[in-house]
Amino acid sequence: MDFTEDQILRYSRHILLPEVGGDGQEKILNAKVVLVGAGGLGSPVGYYLAAAGVGTIGVIDNDRVEISNLQRQIAHNTSRIGMLKADSAKETYETLNHDVKVVTHKERLSSKNIMDIIKDYDIVVDGSDNFPTRYLVNDACVMLKKTLISAAVFRFEGQLMSIYPGEGPCYRCLFEVPPPAGMVPSCQEAGILGVVTGVVGTLQATEVIKAILGIGQPLKGKLLLWNALDMNFRTVKVPWNKECPVCGEHPTIKELIDYEHFCSMSH
């Protein structure tokens, strides 16, 4: 690939890295990554992927920016209150880097649209805020064999795993079915320290870049756990469940499921 003058300067700090170089940067520019959600997690993921030069960033979100989001959702700002988050994120990322094309998907994910939306991307990033979406995204990625970087946050904690279908466990290998309704409060109910989404989202972006470049050790078959209060990072092994209903040897889930929405406070 022939870089423009601007690109040589912009990506110089990447090109210098032995593990990246010009050919690594070319891979990043050619990559297509889709973000499920442009909220707390999605914001920093998209921001750092745009900075890195990921050529196509899809943003799936049909919510609008609210003032309570701004304590952590750094892709947005005060002047964007009321704007669709996908459009706001597009403006932010494309302004940071003109090499980046943001494709907005202003719809709510369901079994009816998810396959069509994610099929053209290489990597999927789950920054969703509800269990039905989390399981839907996992199942769709397993079925389409898409690398999925899945993370979640709660109060002062975060967790992250990288799902490489066919190479390691999926989300259901860890949590086979969604929890009963009402058992796990949302950020809206329980609260979330803003910076926690920043750290965990950026860790997701790190896993994305490593996947694009094929470097380092991905969190495949591993769950990274972080507690902001004691600053403890811990990685636990996630066994690949051969009897997993979606990714196991005898799958029982062969169609996507729309779990009923649990929470009455949801949008």
Added chain:
Amino acid sequence: MGVTMADDIKVDKTIDLKGQVCPYTFVRSKLAIEKMNLGEVLEIIFDHKPATENVPRSMENEGQKVLKIDQTGEKEWHVFVRKDKEKAKK
């Protein structure tokens, strides 16, 4: 530095980086050598003295072989690097 003969080195590509400063001296050199085949020789022309130490060191760090460094003028250096290492493909 004495008289040096560059005639015995077969150069496959020359890049003129006069006017460039670090780290762009190495960035551009690295981009050039990435596009070359193993065994080929890149000649890089600098007018920035720190580059004459930094670029050879960085090239060798990445497994390339610096064959020669010639000073051809008060502010002109020619560095000859042979591509000995291809980055492992994914």
